[in-house]
Amino acid sequence: MKKTGKVKMKKTTKWFFVSLILMGWSLCPNLLAETIDRIVAVVDGDIITLTQFNKETERYRKSIEISENSDENKKALIDDLNKKIMESLVDQSLTRQEARKYNIEVTDTEITAAVENVKRIKSLSQEALEKALEQEGLTFQEYRDSIKKQILQSRLIHYAVKSKVVITEAEIRKQYEINAEKYATGQKYHLKNILMKDKSKIDEAKFKLDNKEDFSKIAKQYSIAPNASDGGDLGVFDISSFSTGIKDSIALLKKGEYTDVIQTAQGFQIFYVVDIEQGNGKTFEQAKDEIQESLYQEQVKEKFETWLKSLKKKAHIKILL
Structure with missing residues (x-):
């Protein structure tokens, strides 16, 4: 009797482990899919995951998807977005x-x-800051992460390129003369914009503006720019540094007025x-x-970008997306 019990126990144990193995084969793929993130790029052994990539593209992708662009244009915009985000992640x-x-x-x-x-500086409470971040689609931790990246990059720039930047008096004076009009008036413009790739759609938006519809509302509805959710708000600018076409169009406007449709490198735009x-x-x-600081920052940016390009040439970069 005891022997029979042992045989039964062995059989039971055997089938128990067989069941586990069979279950394992069926469950492992799902478990792996849940626990292992897909790698979309490798930069000198440093990996970039699909989760990282999606987090960076999500906000901009949503703006494109809810825009009035055709499906074909949306696809082109998303493809361009994906390319730029991947380049940014590689740089990081x-x-x-x-x-x-x-x-x-x-x-x-x-x-x-x-x-x-x-x-x-912004006179914000913690609650107000987090609310503002939420509207931008960011968590407070993500904001802290972005601050960390900025500080890290600033220090890296200091080590890598700042010592190589020299601004001469002649360069400063030349810049002053080029922008004589700006320094004569000190005028600055608080601007909003609508950006679209589809000419017919931005003409449609312009028609609505001409019929007294609110610019912010139209920007939210039509614009594909990242600032669309803010009603197209760009902030305050000295327009002397803008391209001639945009600068000349804005300079003709008074407060509360907007430009005609302007074709730019980014697409068709209307400025308010x-x-x-x-x-x-x-x-x-x-x-x-002020001019010295502006020129300094420009040169630092140029040298940093050149330095980054040299890093890319030497790096082993594999894009798997």
Whole structure:
């Protein structure tokens, strides 16, 4: 009897393990799919995952998907978006790796200090900041992560290129003369815009504007730009640095007026003047520091981009998307 019991137990145990194996074969693919993120790029051994990629594209993709563009144009815009986001993620990966080489670190305390500084400058409470971030489709942690990236990149720029940037007095004076009109008036424009790839659709938007419909409402409905959810708000600008076509069109406007449809490198656009800020003119000496800083930032950006390109040439980059 005891022997029979042992045989039964062995059979039961055997079938139990067989069942586990069979279940394992059927469940493993699903478990793996849930626990292992897909790799969409490898940059010198540093991986970029599908989750990272989707997180970066999500906000912009939604704006495109709800726009009035044709399906064909939407696909083209999304393809272009995917390409640019992937390039950005590759750049971020390279800068992270270089930061490690230079032993550059950003502490939580530094990130918190930077966030608190933003809150102070913008006069925002923690609750107000988080609400504003939510409207942009960001969590507070994602915002902290973006602040960390900015600080990291700023320090990397300091190590890699800032020492190579020199601005001469002659360059500053030349820039002042080129922008003589700007420094004579100090005028700045608070602008909104509508951006579309489809000419017929932006003409439709323009028709609605001509019929007194609200610009912000139309921007939210039609524009494919990332700022569409903000009613097309771009912020305040000195338009002297704009391309001639855009600058000349805006310069003719008064507060509350908008341009005709303008064809630009980004697509077809309409600009709206929310307000015009009148400033006092500046002499060369008064404008000197401002111009120097502007030229400095331009050169730093150019040299950093050149430096990044050189990194890309040397790096082993494999795109798997």
